[in-house]
Amino acid sequence: MSRILVFLACTLFPGVLHAEIPLFKTHQDYVDFVDSKVMSRDFIPLIKQLGGDDEYTDAQLKSTNAQLLNVMPFDFTGTELIKNVRLSASFTQEMRVFWNAKSSYVYFYSLLHHREDGVVVLKFNLNTNSDKIFEKF
Template sequence: MPRFLIYALILILPGSAFAQQTSFFPTYDDYEAYVDAQIMSRDYIPLVVQLGGGDEITKEQLENFKRQLDFLYVRDFENVKILKSVTLESGFEQEARAYWSGLTGYLFYYALLHRRDDGIVVLEFVLNSTAKSIMDRF
């Protein structure tokens, strides 16, 4: 059941929304600091909105998504590590991150990024409770 809850957000956010709405950060450090701070503090709604999904789902759907994640992850995350980072052609790259606290469960994050001369663009992102669904994107 928990996997279904997180997949619900993925299904609500169509892939075309990411192509049309991108999120820009002046540097990779700015991007990383923002994503890590939002996820580690379990502040998911601003994360979804900032990374381009806010216009595709209602406020109620966002609140429901947050409630579902708060049910699965009751404490702020204390740890984060990059699981995999793949450099593609022309400044594009993929990355997977894991967030956790003790043995209370892991949350996994995937992003497709474009490094440009003027900064970092987040083209697509996914949150999921299973590593397989994230690692299968590579």
């Protein structure tokens, strides 16, 4: 049941690109941001910064945040990039995994555009079911 909730919550917030493009100066800035927000389960700023700021109401964000915190009740203590696929010279897909001592795992997918002025997250997804993330590759 908890995996379904995470899938549904993340499907509602796929990180759709909007008029003001969220831009990270470097790939490491993007990694540091995602790692800090997911590891501390700070999901509202994660969703907003990665493209959902003007796509969803505060009520929708709060509801999704509550669902995510319910299925991921403990902060994560480790993270690692487990898959990176170069699609072209400037587009990549990444899969990151986060875990904690409670044997909880969550998987993060992103489609990135590496531009001269920085890195844009075109799409992202967060799920406790690794199959849902591996399907994107």
